Amino acid sequence: MTHHIEELKKYAISKLNLNAIGITIFLLFLFIAIAAGIISPYNPWIRFEPYIPPNSSHFLGTNDMGNDILSELLFGARVSLIVGFGASIIATVLGVIIGIVSGYYRGMMDEILMAITDIYLMIPRIPLIIILAALMRPNFWLIMLLIGFLWWPTTARVVRSSTMQIRDASFILSVKSLGFSDKHIILSEILPNINHVIIPKFMLTIASAMFSEASISFLGLGDPTMKSWGMMLNFAFMKGGLINEMWWWYLPPGLCIVAVVFSLMLIGFSLEEKENIVLGLE
């Protein structure tokens, strides 16, 4: 038994370390995004000589337009994170509202909302965004909204099932007997009890949204006036960066996308794992 507990502790500690690594990487990029204006060596729109390989004044060289790639990369963190966060906030708010309402009230409301959720789950999301972005003028805010409005169904599902667990707990019956309204019960009794499900889900949705934004931008359907990492990849691909083996052009944005998504995954998963250890499910 003691052996078992030791094992469990070791496991818990290794998970917490993963969490720390994830948070460190994520905070680094958050800092870059916020302080991009201060730490970047040049304005990313200023033109120098094009196609310069890395040197002492341009650490990552310049692109086809002569923009400094390092500055582009630092400012790109801002755009990519805003899209990720914005889309994830929209998706999480929608998912939480729909999940709680259908899990708490059940009945007809539940049936209708879950039918809508099922339909949304069937939609091939990236192809739909590609079509919509191609039909409308590609716009940074539009892409954020589209991702937000398409990424909520899984959150809604998870939130609904947790809500159903909590709503049948006897303390909910006892607060009902205190004469509190449904609104009060949902906001101050149920929501705090399912936070542990919502937060990891929120993190994973940011990762997923950033990844999708990068995919769409890479395909050339992103906002050309915004320098996101996906857009940089797109230009590197279109303007011969890949063929000419200019690794300083296409590798950094790709690595940055992978690093941020990886850090968010680590945070999200370790939060879930921690919850499972607390609940004794491991």
Added chain:
Amino acid sequence: MKILEIQDLNVKFTTPIGEVYAVNNASFSLNANETLALVGETGCGKSVIANTIIRLLPQNAEISGNIFYKGNNLLKMSDREMEKTRQQEIAIIFQNPTLSLNPLYKIGDQISEPLLVHKKINKKEAFTKTKKLLKTMGFQNPSKFTGMYPHQLSGGMNQRVLLSISLTLNPSIIIADEPTKGLDNELVRDIIEEFKTVNKINNSSLLLITHDLSIARELSDRIIIMYSGDIVEITKTESFFKNPLHPYSKILLNSLPERGFNPPKGNSPSMVNIPKGCKFHPRCPHKKKICSEKTPPIYSIDEGDVRCYLFQ
């Protein structure tokens, strides 16, 4: 003065295994400042009556009859009106105290919450009142306990916390659903004492639901005996313990330790396949032919009301 009057209450649940008649033709009233004990075996419908009064039954329940509270029919009220009635007029304490408290909030917050929501007083005042309530409930050092979470307190303490919550808005009726379930003997004594203080300070009526006859004897003025969804006897507590009327009451009393500890023979009937006629007849020592044919009506005699052909 009658403060709560229940007339011909029927509660039926539709379940996959059939229809369950949880309460049949129950009629009784609760007077002001009175303690009424509702006694019966597990599964006889006591808690269903409690939950019907505050309208918190699951959705598969079918209710008919009337429940008048101060002249208003609780069963016909809108949901909004009912929210206002709960806790401010009728408070309920559920069984299993630790599960009835939200594990995420400190008990001080949980006790003051009804004051903040319904009375709209400020937080400081609410906390002063909370501490006062905790003190009357036997917490010597209330400031120490307001910052604690339910899992840090024992079952008995949590029960007293629930009792404090039910008192926050001075309701006219408190329904206690098996308040002593799962508590050891000493704590049961404590809780009984707390209920006596509540009666003294609050002037409210208490509907005490229990299967423990000794608590009913200690606290109640009148007693209702239920058997398998039927009310079989309503009498004054004193006369019940001296001279029980219904054969089931007699058997129930004989199961008390001081009377020889003779448990009733046989099992209480399943709620799906109910015996015809008087539900108690398969176990009754005085059964006649008519008992298995027709359900006996309630006969009112001097000592009380009883549902049995012996008193025809």
